[in-house]
Amino acid sequence: MTQIFKKTLLTSLVLFLMTACSDDKKELKIIVEPTSFHFEQTGGSRKFGITPNKPATFQSSEAWCKVTSESSTPVQAIYNITVEPNTTPDVRNATITVSVKEHVQEINVEQAAYIQSDEPEKYTVRENLTTHQLINEMGLGINLGNTLDAVGDWIDPSCILNYEQAWGSPVITQEIIEGYAKAGYSSLRIPVSWGNLLSDDFKVHPDLMDRVEKILNWTLDCGMVAIINIHHENEWIKQVPTDSKAKEKFTSIWKQICERFEKYGDHLLFEPMNEIGYDEIWTPWSGSEADKAKALGYVNDLNQLFVDIVRNSGGNNAKRHLLVEIYNTNLEYAYDPLFKMPNDPANRLALTVHYYTPADFAILGGGEVVDWGVGRESWGTEADFKELNDNMDLLKKNCVDKGIPVIVGEYCAESKNRTKEVIRLFCVSVTEAIYSRGMCPMLWDTPGGQYNRQTCQFDDPLFLEEMMAIPVKYPRN
Missing domain, CATH: 3.20.20.80 (Glycosidases)
Incomplete structure:
Protein backbone atom coordinates (compact mmCIF):
# COMPACT_ATOMS: atom_id res chain seq x y z
CA MET A 1 0.00 0.00 0.00
CA THR A 2 2.79 2.38 0.94
CA GLN A 3 4.70 1.63 -2.29
CA ILE A 4 1.59 2.20 -4.40
CA PHE A 5 0.98 5.57 -2.65
CA LYS A 6 4.56 6.65 -3.20
CA LYS A 7 4.37 5.79 -6.91
CA THR A 8 1.06 7.61 -7.26
CA LEU A 9 2.42 10.68 -5.46
CA LEU A 10 5.55 10.74 -7.61
CA THR A 11 3.51 10.41 -10.80
CA SER A 12 1.23 13.26 -9.70
CA LEU A 13 4.19 15.48 -8.89
CA VAL A 14 5.78 14.88 -12.28
CA LEU A 15 2.50 15.61 -14.03
CA PHE A 16 2.09 18.80 -11.96
CA LEU A 17 5.57 20.03 -12.78
CA MET A 18 5.10 19.28 -16.45
CA THR A 19 1.83 21.17 -16.42
CA ALA A 20 3.39 24.06 -14.51
CA CYS A 21 6.29 24.26 -16.95
CA SER A 22 3.87 24.17 -19.82
CA ASP A 23 1.86 26.98 -18.22
CA ASP A 24 5.04 29.03 -17.60
CA LYS A 25 6.04 28.66 -21.22
CA LYS A 26 2.58 29.64 -22.32
CA GLU A 27 2.56 32.70 -20.04
CA LEU A 28 6.08 34.02 -20.92
CA LYS A 29 5.36 37.44 -22.40
CA ILE A 30 8.00 39.56 -24.12
CA ILE A 31 7.43 43.30 -23.92
CA VAL A 32 9.36 45.68 -26.18
CA GLU A 33 8.65 49.36 -25.59
CA PRO A 34 8.42 51.93 -27.01
CA THR A 35 7.88 50.60 -30.52
CA SER A 36 8.04 53.89 -32.43
CA PHE A 37 10.44 56.83 -32.38
CA HIS A 38 10.68 60.23 -34.05
CA PHE A 39 14.10 61.86 -34.41
CA GLU A 40 14.92 65.41 -35.44
CA GLN A 41 17.14 66.00 -38.47
CA THR A 42 20.21 66.25 -36.24
CA GLY A 43 19.83 62.62 -35.11
CA GLY A 44 20.83 61.36 -31.69
CA SER A 45 20.13 58.42 -29.38
CA ARG A 46 16.96 57.15 -27.66
CA LYS A 47 16.37 54.16 -25.37
CA PHE A 48 13.99 51.21 -25.47
CA GLY A 49 13.57 48.26 -23.12
CA ILE A 50 12.94 44.52 -23.37
CA THR A 51 11.15 42.79 -20.50
CA PRO A 52 12.09 40.27 -19.25
CA ASN A 53 15.83 40.36 -19.87
CA LYS A 54 16.31 37.62 -22.48
CA PRO A 55 18.90 37.24 -25.25
CA ALA A 56 17.84 39.31 -28.24
CA THR A 57 18.96 39.95 -31.80
CA PHE A 58 18.36 43.07 -33.89
CA GLN A 59 18.17 43.83 -37.58
CA SER A 60 17.95 47.40 -38.87
CA SER A 61 16.64 48.06 -42.35
CA GLU A 62 18.89 51.13 -42.73
CA ALA A 63 22.60 51.66 -42.10
CA TRP A 64 22.01 55.11 -40.55
CA CYS A 65 19.98 53.55 -37.73
CA LYS A 66 21.78 51.27 -35.27
CA VAL A 67 21.09 49.46 -31.98
CA THR A 68 23.61 49.13 -29.16
CA SER A 69 23.37 47.73 -25.65
CA GLU A 70 23.01 50.27 -22.84
CA SER A 71 22.43 48.45 -19.53
CA SER A 72 20.48 45.59 -18.01
CA THR A 73 18.96 44.17 -14.84
CA PRO A 74 17.58 40.66 -14.25
CA VAL A 75 14.17 42.10 -15.09
CA GLN A 76 14.84 44.35 -18.09
CA ALA A 77 17.46 45.00 -20.77
CA ILE A 78 17.95 48.58 -22.04
CA TYR A 79 19.18 49.33 -25.56
CA ASN A 80 20.05 52.49 -27.52
CA ILE A 81 18.78 53.41 -30.95
CA THR A 82 21.31 55.78 -32.52
CA VAL A 83 20.40 57.75 -35.64
CA GLU A 84 22.85 59.72 -37.78
CA PRO A 85 22.04 63.28 -38.97
CA ASN A 86 19.78 63.34 -42.01
CA THR A 87 21.47 65.25 -44.83
CA THR A 88 18.72 64.51 -47.37
CA PRO A 89 15.73 66.77 -48.15
CA ASP A 90 13.29 63.92 -47.39
CA VAL A 91 11.80 62.42 -44.24
CA ARG A 92 13.28 58.94 -43.86
CA ASN A 93 12.17 55.78 -42.08
CA ALA A 94 13.80 52.65 -40.73
CA THR A 95 12.48 49.43 -39.23
CA ILE A 96 14.29 47.59 -36.46
CA THR A 97 13.31 43.93 -36.11
CA VAL A 98 13.72 42.64 -32.56
CA SER A 99 13.83 38.86 -32.04
CA VAL A 100 13.61 37.31 -28.56
CA LYS A 101 13.24 33.53 -28.80
CA GLU A 102 10.09 33.02 -30.87
CA HIS A 103 8.88 36.56 -30.24
CA VAL A 104 9.40 39.07 -33.08
CA GLN A 105 8.63 42.77 -32.70
CA GLU A 106 9.19 45.71 -35.05
CA ILE A 107 10.27 49.19 -33.96
CA ASN A 108 9.48 52.00 -36.38
CA VAL A 109 11.89 54.94 -36.62
CA GLU A 110 11.10 58.20 -38.41
CA GLN A 111 13.54 61.08 -38.92
CA ALA A 112 12.86 64.64 -40.04
CA ALA A 113 14.30 65.97 -43.29
CA TYR A 114 17.18 68.38 -43.67
CA ILE A 115 15.82 71.81 -44.54
CA GLN A 116 18.23 74.22 -46.15
CA SER A 117 17.95 77.51 -44.30
CA ASP A 118 18.14 80.79 -46.16
CA GLU A 119 19.57 82.29 -42.98
CA PRO A 120 23.38 82.61 -43.06
Whole structure:
Protein backbone atom coordinates (compact mmCIF):
# COMPACT_ATOMS: atom_id res chain seq x y z
CA MET A 1 0.00 0.00 0.00
CA THR A 2 2.79 2.38 0.94
CA GLN A 3 4.70 1.63 -2.29
CA ILE A 4 1.59 2.20 -4.40
CA PHE A 5 0.98 5.57 -2.65
CA LYS A 6 4.56 6.65 -3.20
CA LYS A 7 4.37 5.79 -6.91
CA THR A 8 1.06 7.61 -7.26
CA LEU A 9 2.42 10.68 -5.46
CA LEU A 10 5.55 10.74 -7.61
CA THR A 11 3.51 10.41 -10.80
CA SER A 12 1.23 13.26 -9.70
CA LEU A 13 4.19 15.48 -8.89
CA VAL A 14 5.78 14.88 -12.28
CA LEU A 15 2.50 15.61 -14.03
CA PHE A 16 2.09 18.80 -11.96
CA LEU A 17 5.57 20.03 -12.78
CA MET A 18 5.10 19.28 -16.45
CA THR A 19 1.83 21.17 -16.42
CA ALA A 20 3.39 24.06 -14.51
CA CYS A 21 6.29 24.26 -16.95
CA SER A 22 3.87 24.17 -19.82
CA ASP A 23 1.86 26.98 -18.22
CA ASP A 24 5.04 29.03 -17.60
CA LYS A 25 6.04 28.66 -21.22
CA LYS A 26 2.58 29.64 -22.32
CA GLU A 27 2.56 32.70 -20.04
CA LEU A 28 6.08 34.02 -20.92
CA LYS A 29 5.36 37.44 -22.40
CA ILE A 30 8.00 39.56 -24.12
CA ILE A 31 7.43 43.30 -23.92
CA VAL A 32 9.36 45.68 -26.18
CA GLU A 33 8.65 49.36 -25.59
CA PRO A 34 8.42 51.93 -27.01
CA THR A 35 7.88 50.60 -30.52
CA SER A 36 8.04 53.89 -32.43
CA PHE A 37 10.44 56.83 -32.38
CA HIS A 38 10.68 60.23 -34.05
CA PHE A 39 14.10 61.86 -34.41
CA GLU A 40 14.92 65.41 -35.44
CA GLN A 41 17.14 66.00 -38.47
CA THR A 42 20.21 66.25 -36.24
CA GLY A 43 19.83 62.62 -35.11
CA GLY A 44 20.83 61.36 -31.69
CA SER A 45 20.13 58.42 -29.38
CA ARG A 46 16.96 57.15 -27.66
CA LYS A 47 16.37 54.16 -25.37
CA PHE A 48 13.99 51.21 -25.47
CA GLY A 49 13.57 48.26 -23.12
CA ILE A 50 12.94 44.52 -23.37
CA THR A 51 11.15 42.79 -20.50
CA PRO A 52 12.09 40.27 -19.25
CA ASN A 53 15.83 40.36 -19.87
CA LYS A 54 16.31 37.62 -22.48
CA PRO A 55 18.90 37.24 -25.25
CA ALA A 56 17.84 39.31 -28.24
CA THR A 57 18.96 39.95 -31.80
CA PHE A 58 18.36 43.07 -33.89
CA GLN A 59 18.17 43.83 -37.58
CA SER A 60 17.95 47.40 -38.87
CA SER A 61 16.64 48.06 -42.35
CA GLU A 62 18.89 51.13 -42.73
CA ALA A 63 22.60 51.66 -42.10
CA TRP A 64 22.01 55.11 -40.55
CA CYS A 65 19.98 53.55 -37.73
CA LYS A 66 21.78 51.27 -35.27
CA VAL A 67 21.09 49.46 -31.98
CA THR A 68 23.61 49.13 -29.16
CA SER A 69 23.37 47.73 -25.65
CA GLU A 70 23.01 50.27 -22.84
CA SER A 71 22.43 48.45 -19.53
CA SER A 72 20.48 45.59 -18.01
CA THR A 73 18.96 44.17 -14.84
CA PRO A 74 17.58 40.66 -14.25
CA VAL A 75 14.17 42.10 -15.09
CA GLN A 76 14.84 44.35 -18.09
CA ALA A 77 17.46 45.00 -20.77
CA ILE A 78 17.95 48.58 -22.04
CA TYR A 79 19.18 49.33 -25.56
CA ASN A 80 20.05 52.49 -27.52
CA ILE A 81 18.78 53.41 -30.95
CA THR A 82 21.31 55.78 -32.52
CA VAL A 83 20.40 57.75 -35.64
CA GLU A 84 22.85 59.72 -37.78
CA PRO A 85 22.04 63.28 -38.97
CA ASN A 86 19.78 63.34 -42.01
CA THR A 87 21.47 65.25 -44.83
CA THR A 88 18.72 64.51 -47.37
CA PRO A 89 15.73 66.77 -48.15
CA ASP A 90 13.29 63.92 -47.39
CA VAL A 91 11.80 62.42 -44.24
CA ARG A 92 13.28 58.94 -43.86
CA ASN A 93 12.17 55.78 -42.08
CA ALA A 94 13.80 52.65 -40.73
CA THR A 95 12.48 49.43 -39.23
CA ILE A 96 14.29 47.59 -36.46
CA THR A 97 13.31 43.93 -36.11
CA VAL A 98 13.72 42.64 -32.56
CA SER A 99 13.83 38.86 -32.04
CA VAL A 100 13.61 37.31 -28.56
CA LYS A 101 13.24 33.53 -28.80
CA GLU A 102 10.09 33.02 -30.87
CA HIS A 103 8.88 36.56 -30.24
CA VAL A 104 9.40 39.07 -33.08
CA GLN A 105 8.63 42.77 -32.70
CA GLU A 106 9.19 45.71 -35.05
CA ILE A 107 10.27 49.19 -33.96
CA ASN A 108 9.48 52.00 -36.38
CA VAL A 109 11.89 54.94 -36.62
CA GLU A 110 11.10 58.20 -38.41
CA GLN A 111 13.54 61.08 -38.92
CA ALA A 112 12.86 64.64 -40.04
CA ALA A 113 14.30 65.97 -43.29
CA TYR A 114 17.18 68.38 -43.67
CA ILE A 115 15.82 71.81 -44.54
CA GLN A 116 18.23 74.22 -46.15
CA SER A 117 17.95 77.51 -44.30
CA ASP A 118 18.14 80.79 -46.16
CA GLU A 119 19.57 82.29 -42.98
CA PRO A 120 23.38 82.61 -43.06
CA GLU A 121 25.23 80.57 -40.46
CA LYS A 122 26.43 83.74 -38.74
CA TYR A 123 22.84 84.38 -37.60
CA THR A 124 22.26 80.84 -36.35
CA VAL A 125 21.75 79.93 -32.69
CA ARG A 126 22.11 76.23 -31.94
CA GLU A 127 19.76 75.40 -29.10
CA ASN A 128 21.77 72.48 -27.73
CA LEU A 129 25.25 73.99 -28.11
CA THR A 130 26.97 74.27 -24.74
CA THR A 131 29.52 76.98 -24.05
CA HIS A 132 32.15 74.29 -23.56
CA GLN A 133 31.40 72.97 -27.06
CA LEU A 134 31.70 76.49 -28.46
CA ILE A 135 35.07 76.91 -26.74
CA ASN A 136 36.19 73.74 -28.53
CA GLU A 137 35.04 75.21 -31.86
CA MET A 138 37.05 78.37 -31.19
CA GLY A 139 40.30 76.41 -31.53
CA LEU A 140 43.27 78.77 -31.57
CA GLY A 141 42.41 82.45 -31.25
CA ILE A 142 44.17 85.76 -31.79
CA ASN A 143 43.54 89.43 -30.93
CA LEU A 144 43.08 92.36 -33.29
CA GLY A 145 44.99 94.39 -30.73
CA ASN A 146 45.84 98.12 -30.68
CA THR A 147 43.31 98.87 -33.39
CA LEU A 148 39.67 99.61 -32.55
CA ASP A 149 40.75 99.93 -28.92
CA ALA A 150 43.19 102.81 -29.54
CA VAL A 151 42.52 105.91 -27.43
CA GLY A 152 44.09 109.35 -27.00
CA ASP A 153 43.04 112.98 -26.73
CA TRP A 154 45.48 113.80 -29.54
CA ILE A 155 43.66 111.64 -32.11
CA ASP A 156 41.85 113.68 -34.80
CA PRO A 157 38.14 112.89 -34.28
CA SER A 158 37.09 113.99 -37.77
CA CYS A 159 37.34 110.43 -39.11
CA ILE A 160 36.79 107.17 -37.26
CA LEU A 161 39.67 105.56 -39.18
CA ASN A 162 42.07 107.93 -37.42
CA TYR A 163 41.48 105.99 -34.21
CA GLU A 164 42.03 102.69 -36.00
CA GLN A 165 45.45 103.83 -37.24
CA ALA A 166 46.51 105.79 -34.15
CA TRP A 167 48.60 103.04 -32.58
CA GLY A 168 50.34 101.82 -35.71
CA SER A 169 47.79 99.66 -37.49
CA PRO A 170 46.93 100.10 -41.14
CA VAL A 171 43.23 100.49 -41.90
CA ILE A 172 41.79 97.01 -41.43
CA THR A 173 40.73 95.35 -44.68
CA GLN A 174 38.88 92.18 -45.51
CA GLU A 175 42.18 90.68 -46.68
CA ILE A 176 43.75 91.27 -43.26
CA ILE A 177 40.91 89.44 -41.52
CA GLU A 178 40.90 86.63 -44.08
CA GLY A 179 44.63 86.22 -43.48
CA TYR A 180 44.00 85.14 -39.89
CA ALA A 181 41.55 82.48 -41.04
CA LYS A 182 43.81 81.26 -43.85
CA ALA A 183 46.64 80.92 -41.34
CA GLY A 184 44.46 78.54 -39.32
CA TYR A 185 43.04 80.72 -36.56
CA SER A 186 39.43 79.94 -35.64
CA SER A 187 38.55 82.89 -33.43
CA LEU A 188 39.28 86.62 -33.29
CA ARG A 189 38.96 88.91 -30.28
CA ILE A 190 38.09 92.45 -31.33
CA PRO A 191 38.82 94.91 -28.49
CA VAL A 192 36.84 98.15 -28.85
CA SER A 193 37.02 101.47 -27.00
CA TRP A 194 33.43 102.63 -27.41
CA GLY A 195 34.08 105.87 -25.52
CA ASN A 196 35.74 107.36 -28.60
CA LEU A 197 33.33 110.03 -29.89
CA LEU A 198 30.67 109.07 -27.32
CA SER A 199 27.99 111.75 -27.00
CA ASP A 200 27.08 113.47 -23.75
CA ASP A 201 23.99 111.27 -23.48
CA PHE A 202 26.16 108.15 -23.96
CA LYS A 203 25.26 107.43 -27.58
CA VAL A 204 27.92 105.51 -29.54
CA HIS A 205 28.97 107.33 -32.70
CA PRO A 206 27.28 105.62 -35.70
CA ASP A 207 30.55 105.56 -37.66
CA LEU A 208 32.19 103.48 -34.94
CA MET A 209 29.23 101.13 -34.72
CA ASP A 210 29.26 100.69 -38.51
CA ARG A 211 33.01 100.07 -38.54
CA VAL A 212 32.84 97.43 -35.82
CA GLU A 213 30.02 95.65 -37.65
CA LYS A 214 31.92 95.65 -40.95
CA ILE A 215 34.99 94.05 -39.33
CA LEU A 216 32.73 91.64 -37.44
CA ASN A 217 31.09 90.50 -40.67
CA TRP A 218 34.44 89.91 -42.34
CA THR A 219 35.36 87.78 -39.33
CA LEU A 220 32.16 85.75 -39.30
CA ASP A 221 32.14 85.32 -43.08
CA CYS A 222 35.55 83.62 -42.74
CA GLY A 223 33.96 81.08 -40.40
CA MET A 224 35.71 82.46 -37.33
CA VAL A 225 34.17 83.10 -33.92
CA ALA A 226 34.35 86.73 -32.76
CA ILE A 227 34.51 88.39 -29.34
CA ILE A 228 33.58 92.05 -28.79
CA ASN A 229 34.23 93.88 -25.53
CA ILE A 230 34.68 97.31 -23.92
CA HIS A 231 38.42 98.00 -23.77
CA HIS A 232 40.72 100.68 -22.27
CA GLU A 233 37.90 102.41 -20.34
CA ASN A 234 38.67 101.15 -16.86
CA GLU A 235 38.67 104.42 -14.96
CA TRP A 236 34.98 105.10 -15.41
CA ILE A 237 33.93 101.42 -15.50
CA LYS A 238 35.47 100.96 -12.05
CA GLN A 239 32.96 103.52 -10.76
CA VAL A 240 29.91 101.61 -12.03
CA PRO A 241 29.15 99.74 -8.77
CA THR A 242 29.08 102.98 -6.75
CA ASP A 243 28.20 105.78 -9.18
CA SER A 244 24.79 106.03 -10.87
CA LYS A 245 26.10 108.08 -13.80
CA ALA A 246 28.83 105.54 -14.57
CA LYS A 247 26.26 102.75 -14.31
CA GLU A 248 24.00 104.61 -16.73
CA LYS A 249 26.92 104.94 -19.17
CA PHE A 250 27.86 101.24 -18.93
CA THR A 251 24.23 100.21 -19.33
CA SER A 252 23.68 102.52 -22.30
CA ILE A 253 26.74 101.31 -24.21
CA TRP A 254 25.90 97.65 -23.69
CA LYS A 255 22.25 98.15 -24.62
CA GLN A 256 23.35 99.75 -27.89
CA ILE A 257 25.79 96.93 -28.61
CA CYS A 258 23.09 94.36 -27.85
CA GLU A 259 20.56 96.09 -30.08
CA ARG A 260 22.95 96.49 -33.01
CA PHE A 261 24.20 92.90 -32.95
CA GLU A 262 21.10 91.08 -31.71
CA LYS A 263 20.63 89.17 -34.98
CA TYR A 264 24.06 87.52 -34.85
CA GLY A 265 24.26 83.94 -33.61
CA ASP A 266 26.58 81.61 -31.75
CA HIS A 267 29.74 82.89 -33.40
CA LEU A 268 29.57 86.26 -31.65
CA LEU A 269 30.41 86.45 -27.95
CA PHE A 270 30.32 89.51 -25.71
CA GLU A 271 32.89 90.32 -23.02
CA PRO A 272 31.98 93.00 -20.46
CA MET A 273 35.25 94.85 -19.89
CA ASN A 274 39.02 94.39 -19.72
CA GLU A 275 41.34 93.87 -16.74
CA ILE A 276 39.27 95.61 -14.08
CA GLY A 277 40.82 95.80 -10.62
CA TYR A 278 40.67 98.11 -7.62
CA ASP A 279 44.28 98.63 -6.52
CA GLU A 280 43.22 101.70 -4.57
CA ILE A 281 41.12 99.40 -2.35
CA TRP A 282 43.17 96.22 -2.20
CA THR A 283 46.25 94.52 -3.64
CA PRO A 284 47.96 91.26 -2.65
CA TRP A 285 50.53 93.43 -0.85
CA SER A 286 48.22 95.84 0.94
CA GLY A 287 44.72 95.86 2.38
CA SER A 288 42.63 93.69 4.68
CA GLU A 289 40.45 90.68 3.91
CA ALA A 290 37.46 93.00 4.11
CA ASP A 291 39.10 95.25 1.52
CA LYS A 292 39.71 92.26 -0.73
CA ALA A 293 36.08 91.16 -0.42
CA LYS A 294 34.97 94.66 -1.37
CA ALA A 295 37.28 94.87 -4.41
CA LEU A 296 36.42 91.43 -5.76
CA GLY A 297 32.77 92.05 -4.96
CA TYR A 298 32.73 95.08 -7.25
CA VAL A 299 33.95 92.92 -10.15
CA ASN A 300 31.26 90.36 -9.33
CA ASP A 301 28.69 93.18 -9.46
CA LEU A 302 29.95 94.34 -12.86
CA ASN A 303 29.71 90.83 -14.27
CA GLN A 304 26.15 90.40 -13.00
CA LEU A 305 25.06 93.78 -14.35
CA PHE A 306 26.51 92.88 -17.75
CA VAL A 307 24.73 89.51 -17.88
CA ASP A 308 21.43 91.09 -16.84
CA ILE A 309 21.68 93.78 -19.54
CA VAL A 310 22.40 91.27 -22.29
CA ARG A 311 19.75 88.75 -21.23
CA ASN A 312 17.07 91.45 -21.01
CA SER A 313 17.78 92.73 -24.52
CA GLY A 314 16.26 91.40 -27.72
CA GLY A 315 16.98 88.97 -30.53
CA ASN A 316 19.56 86.25 -30.02
CA ASN A 317 21.03 87.92 -26.94
CA ALA A 318 18.82 85.84 -24.65
CA LYS A 319 20.92 82.81 -25.62
CA ARG A 320 24.22 84.44 -26.53
CA HIS A 321 27.36 82.88 -25.07
CA LEU A 322 29.04 85.41 -22.78
CA LEU A 323 32.40 85.88 -21.11
CA VAL A 324 32.75 87.11 -17.55
CA GLU A 325 35.94 88.45 -16.02
CA ILE A 326 37.78 87.63 -12.85
CA TYR A 327 39.54 90.26 -10.78
CA ASN A 328 42.23 91.94 -12.92
CA THR A 329 41.88 88.88 -15.21
CA ASN A 330 44.63 87.28 -13.07
CA LEU A 331 44.11 83.54 -13.16
CA GLU A 332 44.56 82.93 -9.42
CA TYR A 333 41.29 84.78 -8.78
CA ALA A 334 39.38 82.35 -10.99
CA TYR A 335 39.27 79.94 -8.07
CA ASP A 336 39.27 82.46 -5.23
CA PRO A 337 36.25 81.84 -2.94
CA LEU A 338 35.37 85.53 -3.21
CA PHE A 339 34.79 85.25 -6.96
CA LYS A 340 31.18 84.46 -7.84
CA MET A 341 29.87 83.37 -11.21
CA PRO A 342 26.87 85.52 -12.19
CA ASN A 343 23.37 84.12 -12.21
CA ASP A 344 22.51 83.37 -15.83
CA PRO A 345 19.14 81.94 -16.90
CA ALA A 346 20.67 80.78 -20.19
CA ASN A 347 23.59 78.98 -18.50
CA ARG A 348 25.94 80.12 -21.27
CA LEU A 349 28.93 81.66 -19.54
CA ALA A 350 32.69 81.21 -19.74
CA LEU A 351 35.50 82.74 -17.73
CA THR A 352 38.15 84.87 -19.36
CA VAL A 353 41.61 85.25 -17.85
CA HIS A 354 44.88 86.77 -19.09
CA TYR A 355 48.34 85.24 -18.78
CA TYR A 356 51.39 87.50 -18.54
CA THR A 357 53.60 85.33 -16.35
CA PRO A 358 56.42 85.74 -15.52
CA ALA A 359 55.90 89.50 -15.62
CA ASP A 360 59.61 90.23 -16.04
CA PHE A 361 59.47 88.39 -19.35
CA ALA A 362 55.90 88.76 -20.60
CA ILE A 363 55.51 92.46 -19.74
CA LEU A 364 59.01 93.92 -19.58
CA GLY A 365 61.42 93.99 -22.49
CA GLY A 366 64.84 92.42 -22.14
CA GLY A 367 66.95 94.56 -19.82
CA GLU A 368 64.11 96.98 -19.14
CA VAL A 369 64.35 98.41 -15.62
CA VAL A 370 61.33 99.38 -13.51
CA ASP A 371 60.84 99.81 -9.78
CA TRP A 372 59.67 96.22 -9.34
CA GLY A 373 62.21 94.40 -11.49
CA VAL A 374 64.42 94.02 -14.54
CA GLY A 375 63.31 92.38 -17.77
CA ARG A 376 64.76 88.96 -18.53
CA GLU A 377 66.22 88.24 -21.94
CA SER A 378 65.22 84.57 -22.06
CA TRP A 379 62.62 82.07 -20.96
CA GLY A 380 62.50 78.29 -21.01
CA THR A 381 64.17 76.86 -17.92
CA GLU A 382 62.82 73.82 -16.12
CA ALA A 383 61.45 76.20 -13.46
CA ASP A 384 59.74 78.29 -16.17
CA PHE A 385 57.94 75.28 -17.62
CA LYS A 386 56.95 74.09 -14.16
CA GLU A 387 55.43 77.47 -13.33
CA LEU A 388 53.48 77.48 -16.61
CA ASN A 389 52.15 73.95 -16.23
CA ASP A 390 51.32 74.37 -12.55
CA ASN A 391 49.28 77.48 -13.34
CA MET A 392 47.36 75.82 -16.15
CA ASP A 393 46.77 72.71 -14.04
CA LEU A 394 45.18 74.91 -11.38
CA LEU A 395 42.89 76.52 -13.96
CA LYS A 396 41.86 73.15 -15.32
CA LYS A 397 41.31 71.58 -11.90
CA ASN A 398 39.35 74.48 -10.43
CA CYS A 399 37.40 75.60 -13.49
CA VAL A 400 37.34 73.32 -16.53
CA ASP A 401 37.00 70.10 -14.52
CA LYS A 402 34.13 71.71 -12.58
CA GLY A 403 32.20 72.56 -15.73
CA ILE A 404 33.32 76.19 -16.12
CA PRO A 405 34.66 76.86 -19.64
CA VAL A 406 37.75 79.08 -19.86
CA ILE A 407 39.21 81.40 -22.47
CA VAL A 408 42.70 82.80 -21.98
CA GLY A 409 41.86 86.04 -23.76
CA GLU A 410 45.38 87.49 -23.82
CA TYR A 411 48.94 86.24 -23.55
CA CYS A 412 52.20 87.18 -25.25
CA ALA A 413 55.72 88.36 -24.50
CA GLU A 414 57.40 91.71 -25.07
CA SER A 415 59.82 91.28 -27.99
CA LYS A 416 62.19 94.16 -27.17
CA ASN A 417 65.81 92.94 -26.92
CA ARG A 418 64.79 89.31 -27.41
CA THR A 419 65.31 86.82 -30.22
CA LYS A 420 62.40 85.53 -32.26
CA GLU A 421 63.37 82.03 -31.10
CA VAL A 422 62.73 82.79 -27.43
CA ILE A 423 59.48 84.63 -28.22
CA ARG A 424 58.37 81.66 -30.30
CA LEU A 425 59.25 79.22 -27.52
CA PHE A 426 57.24 81.16 -24.95
CA CYS A 427 54.16 81.77 -27.10
CA VAL A 428 53.98 78.23 -28.48
CA SER A 429 54.55 76.72 -25.03
CA VAL A 430 51.81 78.81 -23.43
CA THR A 431 49.43 78.04 -26.30
CA GLU A 432 50.02 74.31 -25.92
CA ALA A 433 49.61 74.45 -22.14
CA ILE A 434 46.25 76.20 -22.56
CA TYR A 435 44.89 74.20 -25.49
CA SER A 436 45.89 70.78 -24.18
CA ARG A 437 43.78 71.42 -21.06
CA GLY A 438 40.56 72.11 -22.95
CA MET A 439 40.71 75.91 -22.93
CA CYS A 440 40.83 78.46 -25.76
CA PRO A 441 44.12 80.39 -26.17
CA MET A 442 43.88 83.86 -27.76
CA LEU A 443 47.27 85.35 -28.56
CA TRP A 444 47.61 89.10 -27.96
CA ASP A 445 48.87 90.41 -31.30
CA THR A 446 49.36 94.02 -32.35
CA PRO A 447 50.83 95.93 -35.32
CA GLY A 448 54.46 94.88 -35.53
CA GLY A 449 53.72 91.64 -33.71
CA GLN A 450 53.63 88.14 -35.17
CA TYR A 451 51.07 88.81 -37.93
CA ASN A 452 52.12 91.30 -40.58
CA ARG A 453 49.06 93.34 -41.52
CA GLN A 454 50.77 94.62 -44.67
CA THR A 455 51.52 91.21 -46.16
CA CYS A 456 48.68 89.38 -44.35
CA GLN A 457 51.14 86.68 -43.33
CA PHE A 458 53.17 85.70 -40.28
CA ASP A 459 56.72 87.03 -40.44
CA ASP A 460 58.06 83.94 -38.67
CA PRO A 461 56.78 80.89 -40.63
CA LEU A 462 58.10 78.51 -37.97
CA PHE A 463 56.03 80.34 -35.33
CA LEU A 464 52.86 79.63 -37.31
CA GLU A 465 53.89 76.07 -38.14
CA GLU A 466 54.48 75.19 -34.49
CA MET A 467 51.26 76.92 -33.44
CA MET A 468 49.12 75.05 -35.95
CA ALA A 469 50.65 71.72 -34.95
CA ILE A 470 49.02 72.05 -31.52
CA PRO A 471 45.38 71.33 -32.52
CA VAL A 472 46.62 68.36 -34.54
CA LYS A 473 48.47 67.02 -31.51
CA TYR A 474 45.42 67.46 -29.25
CA PRO A 475 42.33 66.71 -31.39
CA ARG A 476 38.94 67.79 -30.10
CA ASN A 477 35.54 66.28 -30.80
